[in-house]
Amino acid sequence: MKLGSFKNHSGDIRIGVKLDEQLVDLTAAFEKYLVEECGVNRQFALEASNARMPTSMLDLLRREEEGWADLNAVYSYIRNAMKKNGVLFSPSGDKINYGLKEVRLLTPVPQMYRIFNIGVNSDAFARMENVTPPEKSYTCMFKKTPHCLIGPEDEIKWPASADEVPAEIELGVIMGKSGKHIAQADALDYVFGYVVSNDVTAMDVLSKAHFGPGSEALPAAYYITLSKCPDTFEAVGPFIVTKDEIPDCQNVNGEIRVNGEPKTRGNTKDMRVEVKRLIEFLSADMTFYPGDLISSGGMGTEEYPPHAFLKPGDVVEAELENIGILRNYVVA
């Protein structure tokens, strides 16, 4: 399933699933499913649907296994229902299916506030940036603010603090279950799905930092979070692809195109620390919650390096094979 959030014609935030070139409003579809398949009284169906298939993606993810079961039930129901009819409506009169161009797609989890980004997670990255990588099976993690998060077609705003601003293509992992002390062997059970993540950096915040003698580089490390956190610097979307569609998350091709030209290319098989070990490492002392995002680090190769530099006016497309294309506009 490809799941997203969108604004409907009345400007309300809703959740949807992509079916061919249409987007199905899941809450409205679930209301219809309850009445027509489960014999729920029309009077209560809307309320039950809002509780079980909430219009907030974060609230749906927080229902964990129960939400997943409801999602599968409504998905198979609506796929059949759409074979027969054109436009469907819920019992209370909400439109169910939209053409993709009729709605404004948002980032899939607009309510998200726990964003964990991984740094220096490919050897190519460490070599090219002349950075000492973290120790074996350890990684660099920093956080982004809720104001960093933007969605498809949104604008990346040029920061006040930098002249050099690269984009990075990363496999985003959306957590689907709370947990702590998660072993590698179980780690993928905690994953809900995958998403395209474009991790943008105000590079000069790092590169113009003072370098002293001795362990000279330390000050730059102080500003990693700052350099990553300007508003609009984490583009995520367009859809969450549920993990059943991605059998091996360590073999996904990625590319960044700036104004149509490929700048960065890579594959998740080159990750220094794999997704399952990232989850183990981070959860050893910190609880994960459903809806958490782990952006697993910039991909790249010697030929197509991890940093794709941007300037105002650029159109940047971040693409992950079988997951989607995330397009954003850089504005001054």
Next chain:
Amino acid sequence: MQVASFKNHAGELCIGVKIGDNIADLTAGLEKYLVEEAGTDPECAMDVASERMPTSMLDLIQREEEGQADLQLTVAYINKIAEKGKSLFSPSGEKIMYGFEEVALLTPVPQMYGSVFNMEYNYPAYEKVYGTIPPDDGRTAMFMMNPETITGPGADIKWPATATEVTSAVELGIIIGKTGKHIPQAKALDYIFGYTVVNDITGISMLRGMGPGRLCLPKAFYFTRAMTMDTFQPVGPFIALKDEIPDPQDVGAELKVNGEVVSKGNTKDMRCSVARLIEFLSQDITLEAGDLISTGAIGTLEFLPEAPVKVGDVIEAEIGKIGVLRNSVVA
């Protein structure tokens, strides 16, 4: 004025203000004010009070200037009627005044879901004691915590699985009261709701031995990882509003472990002042009402900014006008 979140005798989440040795329920206090002083119909006074003085501290803070004006008015009224003590009730029958023994204090903003910024190396004692390379002038090291890392007074600090050494530090916390960006230093204090005590716990062994290497030294990669461990950010017990702390650059603080003073200092020694931190962070980051900025570990050459702690220890982080934040370290 010192405000807090607490659970009352019925287990309901409330917001309150410290009145001498008691704590007054602000929502119930405003309800009484509305009926007795503003001529509001008692039938709707509770609804109006819940809107204007919500039981969620975050909701109150997000009302920005209007919420702060209602807070001033409510507290002035409660002070006026305070001599009636514990016999005070709101028109709908809610108890207004509680003794501290009757309530459970929580972290002041339990609903926090926004940004939690922790500053590091913001006192010169660091470079002198630990040989740390200081951040550049006018800048400081910043890392972000998870809101879920925050706990309140009395909460346990859980010993982590992946660190062998853990430290505690007392810091002045700023609660942002107004959403803004590109905030100049001269206006920065207008964006503050109040101040609180933060006990910044770190799994410091993860950072030991920052070796050589250009740009980013391996150990420095783990700052966020070492600080976002569950329960590692006690905050509270009160938020002191600006009337209590007119000058945030002259605030004394102290950290005690098992009753012994281990850290001690004054915010006048900060490398980046509170006003500069707000300017520095808000250059490209929107600061939102309810966000927390913890301004860095306070200490001197004599009373160091970080203190090692172990299982069984009782830690008290104290800032005079705000209160004592007491937590225990458990296995």
